[in-house]
Amino acid sequence: MSFKIGTRGSPLALAQAHMTADALKAAHGWGDGDVEIIIIHTTGDKVQDRALAEIGGKALWTKELDAALLDGRIDIGVHSMKDVETILKDGIVLPAMLPRADVRETLIGADSISGLKLGALVGTSSPRRAAQLKAQRPDITTEILRGNVATRLAKVESGAIDATLLAAAGLSRLGMNVGSIVPVEQMLPASAQGAVGITARAGDTETLARLAAINHQPTLDCVMLERGFLAALGGTCHSPVAALAQFVGENVHFRGQIFAEDGSEVQQGDFTGPLAEAPAAIAALAARLLGQAGPALRGLFTA
């Protein structure tokens, strides 16, 4: 009986499922026949014409994978952690992550944010990216851009938009060497960007033991801190929130930012200290940033 890996059907999701299969095979000496990749279609895949923020539904990408886990069609679900809601469904756990890839953004269509032409039209359906761009370049207009990576790149190629931003991690997993890397100092990534996480059934001890062998704990620690910031804000993956935790020696260095949707206001802060102190410090930071924020910005998180 083979081990069943559930995934969405997009090229990026499939690449991540194959990375997970390879890690399991290497850790357990399994062969090709020991794992099976099962594609699960999700609401997020079916709706292509609206901004995800507008559809508003939670767990857009994970709901169907959670259902497949709970009814035993799959043993694990593989996810871009960036798209996983901060509150997991009852009975679902998130015990393992693969080593994190490059966390940075890639700009396609210009060498740098300052190099974008005056009044450039940038396609993105991320409220965070739109706000971050406008905070630096109020002349920029953004429009909603969805679809898989190839579709998005084609829009820049055809001149329908001047530029777009995509996570470096996704591009490199698809073997696409395009665009210009944006330093995190210029654009802090989304919480959990570049991380692949694996969900399982709570209490499925056999699966949990198998996953323990491939878990990359520093990635899990950092991503959990970033998700903690988002949760403390009451945000979702569609909120204009950026967060990055990284180990610097023994300490964690955490940076968090929240934005008004038009980029007119940014609240930011950071924390450096031991991992054990980080969750409380980050929750306090989230509360402080919300406390300092103007009504429009605060209103994004208290609706």
Ligand SMILES: NCc1[nH]cc(CCC(=O)O)c1CC(=O)O
């Ligand atoms: N929201 C879509 C999504 N989810 C994860 C990635 C990229 C891979 C990653 O960050 O791990 C992307 C596309 C993008 O933002 O470029």
